[in-house]
Amino acid sequence: MTASRDLAEVVLGLLPNDVQYGDIRVVRRTHEQVLVELDGPGEVNYDDSLGLGLRVLIGGRWGFAATHRLDPQGVDAVVSQAVGQARAAGGGGNVALGTPVTTRDTWVSPLEVDPFQVALSTKLDLLSAAVKEASTAGPLVQQIEASMDFYRDEKVFANTEGALIEQTLTESGGGLMVNAGDGNDVQRRSFPQGVPRQIRGQRGDFALAGYEHVLSLGLVENAARVASEAVALLTAPQCPDEITTLIAGGNQLAMVLHECAGHPMEADRALGTEASLAGGTYATPERRGNFRWGTPIVSAYADATIPGALGSFKYDDEGVPAQRTDLVQDGIFVGYMTSREYAGALGLESTGQARADGWQRLPLVRMTNICLEPGESSLAEMIAGTKRGILVDTNRGFSIDDQRMSFRFQTELGWEIRDGKLGRLLKNCTYQSDTPTFWGSLDALGGPDEWKVHGVPSCNKGEPLQVAHLGHGTVPGRFQNVQVGR
Template sequence: MTSLDEGLLQWAVDKALEVGASYAEARYQRDVTSGVILRNARTVGVGSEVREGIGVRVIVNGSLGFAATNTLTREGVERAVMAAITRARATASLRKTPIEFSDERVGRASYEVAVKRSLGDLTAETLTELGKRLTETINSSVKEVKVPAVMFQAGTRLQEKLVINSDGAVIRSVVPRVTAFINFVLAHPQKGTLQRTVEKEASGGAELIDSWRLEDVVSEEVSNLEKVFLKGVEPPKEPIDVVVGSEVVGLLVHESAGHPMEADRILGREAAQAGESFVKPDMIGKYRIGTKYATVIEDPTIPGSNGYYLFDDEGVPARPRYLYKEGIIYEPLHNRHTAKLMGTSSNAAARAMDYASEPIIRMSNTYLKPGDMSFEELIEDIKLGVFIKSYMEWNIDDMRWNQRYVGLEAYMIRDGELAEPIRNPVLEITTKGFYSNIVGVDKHLRFYPGTCGKGEPPQGVPVWFGGPDVRLAKIRLGVIA
């Protein structure tokens, strides 16, 4: 199934053990991407990328070493094994306590995402035609404004992995993905510009492109955003009920529940890069972060999802994890190292971007649990409020506490109904401020794709984040200066 047989990897693991490793893991990974880039309906770039190689990870003298090579011969792999061993050994004296992994029942398994149509159907020609149609749709959807720039990027990604470790894991997987990215700028002589990005990505085959109905999506977006652009007013200055749309909720739970619940951040491993966490080990299972609606789930096993996998890169079987459960900080994401440190079991969060990356704790698909109300029911008793449907700018501090989302498509709510558009409302709020002010959630669970960045060197991995529309009580919004 994968392009490499087990022999070379098993040899690498055996070699590492022979020269002194107490744990060894060899992962073959091949990531093939291809795609097109258009600007204003004209081709700018067509290309592909193949990243293929082996990453070796060892524990030697209590020190963790990783080395990667793309010379897939016994000599090349041996050089990587020895680099991992000798360079880890060279820093072992600086460790106060040895690195150990939790004991796990690792798997011997093979899985592949089935596609209805081959990725090969999405040729450069096909994608170029799609980009041209979408650009034409955008240009024909505006009434008064100009569209000075439309960027379209689309392509396919095929990820093959084979993981073998000295605890007996043998995991093969094949996950194809399809991706589309559209960015457009609307311009008006007096109003300036407005910019929007629409992204789609999921695991599956060429059938995904049609299922996304991209022409309908961009047509509706452009039409709505032109109104926001030309007629948008400032949001109210006083505290009001704010309904945060699922697109914003998805990102918000990724940033303020997913990241702070990564055990490596909690323990400080990412302190100098992506930061630490407001969550401390003694808060787990006890600390109330929000109302009963604050349930955030992390689930790699959702079929068709962007963050899909069934076994992690340490060979541990995947399952859903409840990061926050009914308002309580509940279960961090673990790999085998943090699990050992915190006296628990791994919940299979170790993932590597490519062969040249060490497996670290990553999110997969993170979402806020939906309820059973309709959107109309969620807003029906709001006298004066704001609905923030989409965003562009966002960020959050390195403890995952102080965050900001700047709305793009947004509306006033008056007497229980959506009213006039609002321009650039700013939701600047703490993590507790958000989760403890949730007073309702609707039933519409929607997912959005992202590439989550973490690690050193930085690793971007595909994820989904999602949620329903969420109602917050008495929030003071800002506005772009």
């Protein structure tokens, strides 16, 4: 990345004297998607982009510009545009960025097998085998989609404070989706986890790792079971409409944690900058340290240092080191995820969560790996200790209000629990509550042996829209007196 490093230093050298602060990101992003469907040929998409984004602060106002033109004319134009924007905004603002970032470092995320060096035929063969196995579930299987996605970001960050950081991040993942229908109903099963149906590919589980992660998922080995579950759901009874005990698998709690703790505790949202797109948050500054979010057995945190997790890195897109940030401690909301600017507005130091979706976007406060601290129970113990309830897993859809309080989630499948044992398979399971009531009804969490990070490559935020890759470390949990099935 020598050329990118040299380019970054050249651009910073062109900034005029009235620039209070400036930073540049030169990013090369590579994305390969391989997809196989039922009765269809394999499909391969490959994208490779290179460009730079320049951000400057003049008179307390930001200017930003980006370009894929890296010749002298393109560089001059991007400097002129970013500086012109900041000056046009007018002075008089005050942006506190905290401690200067002066780090100079190089980091490459670890991997065992470079996914971009694995033969395309090998990838297609694996996905085709998964589709073939899923098709054995019978004629009611109407659609099968098996996919892999691989990403590589080669990033150079430099700023006027003296930082110069080079990072290479490689991400890999894959998954399977099956739709079954009988003319009266359509049911879906996803593996290893669900994503919105409208997203083509990019489903399954992802990690900051190489092709070895895809091999570890067991797509072929689980395909027939997953498809059979989709077929079985067609004749399964509906989820009952009642208030009961709800046990949510770790896969399902990943999405609940995402919506109830992740987005609400991003500092830019708490300070109002997400209002036009996504609303506000219950996690307002005056509630930090005194708002009862859940029972005392629940604690949550953001941690970008977890090895192999999709939301991990060594430095964020402002050069701040990856770190752990406590969000909920013993049931109390205690902290925010921040960038340098929004930490300064709160009188804090950045927690290193400024992230941009490529070179053409501004860094925003984004989730990294939002995790639950494990408890002292287990899924088996929770089921055995439940007289009547339901177990749900694999998110299918949700709705939540613009303050991240009242919500409703739908899962792909569930099971009734009777006298401490799993009973019938249930379809169309839903549950609804609000954040403090739901987490305030939690009475058991799975232990460390059941803690797992789920990699999600499809978190949307910002105007224009940016997509972030992140993880959720969760365990199963049991909640009392939850409305289900309505």
